[in-house]
Structure formats: structure tokens, C-alpha cells
Amino acid sequence: MEFAFVGAPGSDVTLRLDYRAFAYAGKFVLGGPGKAVLRTPDGSPAVPEWEPDEPLSPAVDERALDHDVVAAVSFSPDRTDPDRCRIRYVTVHVARRGEGLGPRLIERTVDRLASEGYDRVQIAVNNPFAYAALHKCGFAYTGERTGIAELELARTVDSPADDDPERYREGLRAFREGDRDLDEVEEEFIADRLDGG
Known part of the structure; x- marks a missing residue:
């Protein structure tokens, strides 16, 4: 699994997470916040054996989903203090919860935010x-x-x-x-x- 800083705040980078596997999936489609992820290094599915409980909505193109993401975080500068960054959402694939992936992603993200000047x-x-x-x-x-x-x-x-x-x-x-x-x-x-x- 690898850490990737997908984009800084304002970079308009989006993630398409499967809403059946990730809480707050819809929040990652917004381009304003910055994003970082833990993902498979080769682009393979994060949890190949995972079977969702419900079918995907016909409105969602499964090919557009970021299947290699195991955990994701979004963040943006604080509106009142440009030296402070606010983590907005953290989500871990439902089949990988309890493995310490959220804290691992947060620690790596905090390190990267330091290099971004926060x-x-x-x-x-x-x-x-x-x-x-x-x-x-x-x-x-x-x-x-x-x-x-x-x-x-x-x-x-x-x-x-x-x-x-x-x-x-x-x-x-x-x-x-x-x-x-x-x-x-x-x-x-x-x-x-x-x-x-």
C-alpha cells in the first residue's frame, strides 16, 4: 500500500469512491478540498474479494470509480487562520476498517501538510x-x-x-x-x- 498526496486544496482533484464501501464518498467528488489516499501500488482493486450488499446505482459508471483506494482524507485551509489546515473527511474501505489505516493515513497527511507550510x-x-x-x-x-x-x-x-x-x-x-x-x-x-x- 502506498501513500499518495493526490492534490492540494484548490487543485480541483476529485476522487470517485464507491459509496457502498466508503462513508462520505460524495464529499470526495468536490474539487476544492485537497486529498490524500492510501492505495494499492499497482492500481489493483483495494479489496478484490469484497462483495457489496447492494447493487451499484445505474447512475454510477463503475469504470469511473477509484477501485485502488483503501483510505482517503480531504483537507482545506482554515478560513480564519491560513497557517492551520482542517481535515474535513477521513474514510476507510468498509472491509479494511480496524486495521489502523485511518491513523496511518492521517500521520502521513500531517507530515505532508507540514511540507505545504501549515x-x-x-x-x-x-x-x-x-x-x-x-x-x-x-x-x-x-x-x-x-x-x-x-x-x-x-x-x-x-x-x-x-x-x-x-x-x-x-x-x-x-x-x-x-x-x-x-x-x-x-x-x-x-x-x-x-x-x-
């Missing part, structure tokens, strides 16, 4: 699994929330945020006490990390 990176997450994955990548909860039940996390490009266990738990408690109803798996995930150690 000094800080920020992301908003809407679930405790993404929160934990980003924590592994050196992001820390800022104490801020967006208006849509997301927690803001940030780090500098040259070093991870301080690994403060209490700040990490504060973010988990924010999910537990937030406006969104958590499903049973999310509740267990948070309980294991807060109540179980």
Missing part, C-alpha cells in the same frame, strides 16, 4: 471511535465543540499534542454527556475507557 492541523469528530483513532495520531481535544455534536481536536504538524489522560477522558465524557444518542457499541467503548481504565 503549522497546525485541526479536525472535528462525531464519534468516539474517530476520537480514539485521532488521539493515537497525536491530536488532543481542544475543549471546543461544533454546532453539530462534534468535538474539535488539534495538534501541531511537528509534534503530537501533550498526551494528557485527563484531557482524553474529558472528550470521552463530552460524547457520553452530549446531545446525540449513542448506540450500544459506542456506550460500551466509552465505558471501557472511562470506567474500566
Whole structure:
């Protein structure tokens, strides 16, 4: 698997991801945000044995899909701070989740954003699994929330945020006490990390 910086913000590069395999697939068709991917080095399908649960819509040309993509991320400069980049969307092929590919892609992307001149990176997450994955990548909860039940996390490009266990738990408690109803798996995930150690 190889990392590829597909395009900087404003380069009008798009990705055509199979919406049956990738969350937020439609967000990667937009040309404004920059994009980076983990993909197969030879252009072969990312998961050749994967069988989708439903047929592809007749409106989608399967030949146009980027079948070699395993994980993708989009990003753009912060509107209020040109030295800060915001990661917008991160998605991993449904058949490859749980392998650490999202964090690996984020780490490589942060390194590349440093070479693009950014000094800080920020992301908003809407679930405790993404929160934990980003924590592994050196992001820390800022104490801020967006208006849509997301927690803001940030780090500098040259070093991870301080690994403060209490700040990490504060973010988990924010999910537990937030406006969104958590499903049973999310509740267990948070309980294991807060109540179980």
C-alpha cells in the first residue's frame, strides 16, 4: 500500500469512491478540498474479494470509480487562520476498517501538510471511535465543540499534542454527556475507557 498526496486544496482533484464501501464518498467528488489516499501500488482493486450488499446505482459508471483506494482524507485551509489546515473527511474501505489505516493515513497527511507550510492541523469528530483513532495520531481535544455534536481536536504538524489522560477522558465524557444518542457499541467503548481504565 502506498501513500499518495493526490492534490492540494484548490487543485480541483476529485476522487470517485464507491459509496457502498466508503462513508462520505460524495464529499470526495468536490474539487476544492485537497486529498490524500492510501492505495494499492499497482492500481489493483483495494479489496478484490469484497462483495457489496447492494447493487451499484445505474447512475454510477463503475469504470469511473477509484477501485485502488483503501483510505482517503480531504483537507482545506482554515478560513480564519491560513497557517492551520482542517481535515474535513477521513474514510476507510468498509472491509479494511480496524486495521489502523485511518491513523496511518492521517500521520502521513500531517507530515505532508507540514511540507505545504501549515503549522497546525485541526479536525472535528462525531464519534468516539474517530476520537480514539485521532488521539493515537497525536491530536488532543481542544475543549471546543461544533454546532453539530462534534468535538474539535488539534495538534501541531511537528509534534503530537501533550498526551494528557485527563484531557482524553474529558472528550470521552463530552460524547457520553452530549446531545446525540449513542448506540450500544459506542456506550460500551466509552465505558471501557472511562470506567474500566
